[in-house]
Amino acid sequence: MHEAPLFFHISGIPSYVTYSWVAMIFMLSVAIVVRLSLKLVPTGVQNVVEVIAEFFLNLTESSIGHMGQHFFPLIATIGTYILVCNFLGLIPGFEAPTSNINTNASMAIPVFLATHYYGVKIHGFGYIKHFVGPMRSIFALPLMVLMFVIEAIGHVARPLTLSVRLFGNMTAKHMILLILGILVPWIIPTAILGLGVLVSIIQAFVFALLTTLYLAGAVEEAH
């Protein structure tokens, strides 16, 4: 399938890297503009930024509790960055960086490593108790080993599913738009674009929410 040429193209650099830079420049410029004109009673762009920030702060504090503020920068950045990247895919001539699995893996793997790092940092070696299951006695040793194996597989599946979920959604949206555009131009692809906006927002939210839940599971008080 031959696709239209992209708007920004730097030869030698893959297109998804270029567009992730575009997303970063956009986010940085909005942040700097808001920071330089910070008022106590918000107006204009500051309103929007405050809504987004408050939404993520609510999410982290209600799920993680006392350490919520510590994780807020990571989760809010991931959520907003994925949102901006997804929206870039809806503009004709631009491409969503999240429709390439490298961008998604670059976010999912640090989240995975962060959960284990913070788990070990808060609980020390007691972190192993999270993997072992509810019954802890010497007679339940086979059960504990089995639970450990199952939990380990579930943990390894996490970065995989996080990245593939986002990649699949973005690529599927792009492909449906392409194919329907060839078959039935004008009206139906516009409806799919509306669905694409919904899917972009929901997938960004789901990534941030799952990150929050994994971190909450790692740092919670052991039962």
Added chain:
Amino acid sequence: MKKFLSVILLSLTLLFLLTPVVFAAEEAAAETPAEGKMGYYAMAVLACGLAIGLAAFGTGIGQGIGLSKAAEGVARNPGASGKITTTLIIGLAMIESLCIYALVVALIILFVKPFGF
């Protein structure tokens, strides 16, 4: 009801088991490289169609059950409709992602072509 279901499942199993035999019988005539390619392509396309079809079937049922319980919850307690809607959307996105995994496998078979052609 049980007999009807078992008849349906049996016929589907027979269909799935006999399909490779059909294709093998076609190619056993003259196995030039071009026709070998066609045999692989035919099986790959069949696999992708079945993958998406079955995945969408399971997703439809799963999301339908979730949606029905959510609608029931809102009907019982209209004041909680905001929270129920949020939970519903998150649940639907999770279930949908299972169908997306099947779609990704189908896309890999069709476009990345992991076995040469």
